[in-house]
Amino acid sequence: MKIRIETPKFSFFKYQKVDEGYERVLFSPIPTIFNYGFIEETLGDDGMEEDAIVLGPRLAQGTLVNLTSPGGVVRFVDDSVQDDKKVFYLGDRYSERLFGLYFRMYALFKRFRYLAFERRIAECRFEGIELFEEN
Numbered sequence: 001m002k003i004r005i006e007t008p009k010f011s012f013f014k015y016q017k018v019d020e021g022y023e024r025v026l027f028s029p030i031p032t033i034f035n036y037g038f039i040e041e042t043l044g045d046d047g048m049e050e051d052a053i054v055l056g057p058r059l060a061q062g063t064l065v066n067l068t069s070p071g072g073v074v075r076f077v078d079d080s081v082q083d084d085k086k087v088f089y090l091g092d093r094y095s096e097r098l099f100g101l102y103f104r105m106y107a108l109f110k111r112f113r114y115l116a117f118e119r120r121i122a123e124c125r126f127e128g129i130e131l132f133e134e135n
Helices: 096-118
Strands: 002-007 013-018 021-027 035-039 051-055 064-066 072-078 085-089 125-131
Touching: 002 051, 072 096, 096 125
Parallel strands: 051 085
Antiparallel strands: 002 013, 002 035, 002 064, 013 021, 035 051, 072 085, 072 125
16 A cells, blocks of 8 residues: 555644645644654545544655554544544554644544634534454
8 A cells, every 4th residue: 555644643633635735734733743644546435535644753744655554443433424534553652642642632622613713513523443353
């Protein structure tokens, strides 16, 4: 699977790939604790490419990594739509507590953002992490 990194690890900004490069789409009060991007040539429930989390060293924006299969999936609802994120490893494993804390805080932030900036209530929640068995 080809994974394109949009948001490098430790960034406070979330980016989205556009024709001319990368566009800032969101400021988060908590830094991203992983590399975040998408799986090329896929389509998720939200109509965009499937989300991907890449654990390991910080990767530069635009990096393309080729990984064989995900090690798990973060179950997440954003704007009342299922928006799961597949988890890939480049060395590091994850801390269940840290991921749980991060995604719970992120869900609260997203709910507040929809209410404050768009004047509407949207369901955002972390539903857990499903790990896949290693082959």
